[in-house]
Amino acid sequence: MSDKPTAKEKRTKLKEVKDVQPIMQHIMALRRVLLVSMAAILLSFILIFLLMGDRLVDFLTRPIVNRGILIIYTAVPEALLTKMKVCLVAAIVAASPVVFYQVWSFIRPALYPGERKKFSLLFVAALFLFLLGIVFCYGVVYSMALDFFLVSGEGLATPMLSIDRYIGYLFGFALPFGISFQVPVVIYITTSMGLTTAKGLSKARKFIILAIAIIAAILTPPDVVSQVLLGIPMWLLYELSVVISRIVEKKERA
Template sequence: MVVSESLLENNEDAFNKVEVYQSPLSEHIRELRVRFLWCILMVAVNFFVIVTFFTDPLMQALAKPIKECGIQFIYLGLSEALTAQLKVAFIAAVIFSMPVIFWHAWNFIKPAFYENERKSVFLFTISSVILFLIGVSFGYGIVFLSAITFFVYVGENLATPMLSISQYVDFLFSFVLSFGLVFEMPVIIYVLCRLGIVTVAQLTAIRKYVVLGIFIVAALLTPPDVLSQVLMALPMLLLYEIGIWVVKTSCK
């Protein structure tokens, strides 16, 4: 009886350490609404500032690789140029607001974890963000610029290159976003390992199927040219091997 009461008290203490259970659901909903509104406000303020002062420099910076290749921008509709500028400004506003968004998101979910879990969750989140940024930087700084050069080299003897500004913006952001998501592969493998869904032996055994799958995914996520597909597939293969190494070192 004494042992049972002791266990009950220990469980109750552990339960109380999870702060989320100490507040009613309505309070959490209210907190979520307030934090969401703060994030929306931050994006709106950044959007207004960027549209007012920084739209032209941003567009010039994004258009520089194309102009250096001798490609002329055109717009096919009266509102296309304005729409492209607003789209770039909005994406930039979200990017510059991410520190505030992450801060509110972390402070909202933090009470749901035990004290000893919070550091792991925080490091996991930071690692995911860093890998995403590395993927975006790699996708734009290396693969995208190489792909643009390749496209111009192939087509310059056939026709005069002219590109819709809206088409270019959509292509650019979908391209770099794909690389950002692909670079999350080690994190995904680590999560699957921690959940007991995969093991090192399984990851090694299915390697040849993963290689095939990676090239299929690269073909779906990139433009229909071999260079872009290879430039995406090779980092994915490397990231898969890094994921296996992470599993070996941390999920023993």
């Protein structure tokens, strides 16, 4: 009996190889996306740490230092580790255009020409709104929250804040704002897909406001003031999203 493969077996084997090749190409492309993104973040981290790490920490602690509050650290490596944490977050933000571009280059071949333009605009809008949320939090809301808490604590104790806990609180306060500012993008996508409508969003206003309150309670530090300061912008973004939904529906009907 011959051990040579038959013509049918050869065709089957060739088909299996052809099926595997696209999968391997996708895996290699994804590997490249991850490697380039990680390299961009690592390079950004090194440059930021060496060139402007101290200035970044000074900038973030300025709101509390300008109010006459003493910043301390209670463990030997705490100051250095906090500086590294700040530089890592800054590196992720600085490298985000590279990361977004790599992700975009990975999914771009699977999209139609019209979809490519729409998704590229959505990527830019999402990044812009995220940064806008962070800036709005740090420049407006965070100062209001600090003033409220410091005034509330006057006469009760002398404030001395650990730098690690302070930076952690600041990041925990700012990140939800960046995330919540994505609401218009999410509503645009769901409306374009037919999953939501302006009429449906308007009818569900009471439930959405309740959901906003729950989300604000989950995302922010456990105090009512932080929850309210996040909840109000989220509600305004929701109302903006209703308007965006109407615009999308008009374009779809045109």
